[in-house]
Amino acid sequence: MAEKRVTSADVAREAGVSRATVSYVLNSTPNQKIAASTRNRILAAAARLGYAPSAAARALRTGRSDVVLCLLPDWPISPTIARILEHLTTHLAERDLTLVTHVRAPACRSTSEIWKAITPAAIIAYEQLDDDTLAAIRAAGITATVVLFGRSGGPLVTAQERAGRLQAEHLAAAGHRQIGYAYPEDPRLRVLAEPRLAGVRAACAELGLPQPDVRAVPLDPAAAADPVRVWHNADYSGICAFNDEVALAVLAGAHTSGLAALGDLAVIGVGDLAVARLTSPALTTVALDTAALADAMTATVLAALAGQPATRSPDSARVIVRASA
């Protein structure tokens, strides 16, 4: 009653040829001459039967699957990252690669070695991997490993730096000379926060401004008031926030402290959440071009799969000016 899966043998029987010929036609193997008539016969038979090759058998035979494994840390996943992953999935799907995202469980050994079971074509890791695991991965025959935020940079790092630069440049152009940096409290966001802060630092240095005053800002109106008061008392009038949420925390802290006047504090975020245009004051922010970033990641992964040179990341970020700065 349960009909069996359609295999290439079924297609071969239907078309009256051998299984090998079917394989050659469907994979368009180079250096194999197949008559146009039989080719069409095979393609027609495959279509009629609704044949789809078994990923498992193919992976077993070739030793490499068409899966790209993306190892995510246990961050809170921002909408920006979610959208990047979405784009990445479709871009890779166009190349017949399927993206598998897997959040690293805190201390689970079995899932941390999931790549052993999947044998993916490539691995995308957010954070730097230990040298041991890197060696083990290479030994398993997986040549393509892309680290997004590693020691030697990565395809997303320069975009983060660029975002930080744009924040500082925008505040400087508005006349602010003492700039504060609102750092996230969650320690897991460090890998993302550091390159953004580095961008702010670089811009300050180039513009002849003093280095930014860095303070952690909790996502709580009352607790956020403390760092805001310190900034206000020391005449820091422009605040670059790690992201839009932290930026809104700064505004909330200012509100709690009673310094609601806009002239008192200019705040600029990163990410352009849907919510950013809806708050009062509406949030000035730096929008990252998620499509372009996903493109860059796709290119890097494909490059890693083919040769070795990593294409450089696009500086695709722009300031969206609203009321808060």
Added chain:
Amino acid sequence: MAEKRVTSADVAREAGVSRATVSYVLNSTPNQKIAASTRNRILAAAARLGYAPSAAARALRTGRSDVVLCLLPDWPISPTIARILEHLTTHLAERDLTLVTHVRAPACRSTSEIWKAITPAAIIAYEQLDDDTLAAIRAAGITATVVLFGRSGGPLVTAQERAGRLQAEHLAAAGHRQIGYAYPEDPRLRVLAEPRLAGVRAACAELGLPQPDVRAVPLDPAAAADPVRVWHNADYSGICAFNDEVALAVLAGAHTSGLAALGDLAVIGVGDLAVARLTSPALTTVALDTAALADAMTATVLAALAGQPATRSPDSARVIVRASA
């Protein structure tokens, strides 16, 4: 130079037994008696060699992989959904199942039949599938298919209804008798919006209130002003919003219209975004217990894998009272 993958044959050679014995031990096959000494010898050898079974070979042999395929629509993925997927991934990983999320490309036939290639153990679909594809899936031997928002309900539907009920009940308890519903503009969110609205409707009926006035509210301060004015003029004082973003749009529209006084309009959202406590006024909202929902989804998937009965969803939602309502 590239060391080969460690296979069960290597483990067998190392332990001085046959490959079958290794398989029996590592899978702890029932009705197979293996001496404790050889069992330990095999386990030790496997650990020493760092053996991990090949998912591809296992999938090929058993005809079913340990992958659970989650077909997402091309929605904007909310943080709530992202967190649910995160939990789901770890929960399934504890059962040695790996979750693969795949966003459905708009009109790409090849990726829409991705399940043919993956041969997953189970499929989680957000929206209802056509009968044809459902039949094809069943014919391919995939018995477990869970539809989250389908005709016959699903493990997440009652939680959405519950959220809507809580919204309406909270507003009613605060004395509002004419309730408006702020519907999302994005048509793709319908599947989510309908059950929430149904909950609001049910609560209104039970409380003896008139049915809610439903209006789409765009995520733009200026455009959102129109529906808000209509509500205000018709004495609708309490607004249930589809989610926190729409709720903030309502507040922004009110702000644009000049009716900023809190007594004029009570708004309650769904989702408890991190941002909800940071806005002014802080947003009253219904928080969904993502962990419990993920638990319910896991239970449903495991039930579908084993027998057929679907466990009912927990009504895990609660109102978080802040300033906006």
Added chain:
DNA sequence: TCAGGACACTGACACGAGTAAGTGGTACGT
């Protein structure tokens, strides 16, 4: 007329694991 290719295709093996069926040895009951 026949060697020698090019052409178009086929046969057979391997990938790594699960598992039904079989095998040799020991213990036990009568």
Added chain:
DNA sequence: ACGTACCACTTACTCGTGTCAGTGTCCTGA
């Protein structure tokens, strides 16, 4: 002493695919 039963394992086949090494046929050139 012999059949039976059980234990602890092994042998051998299978899943569906890619691909190397052939194999038969027709065409061409000398």
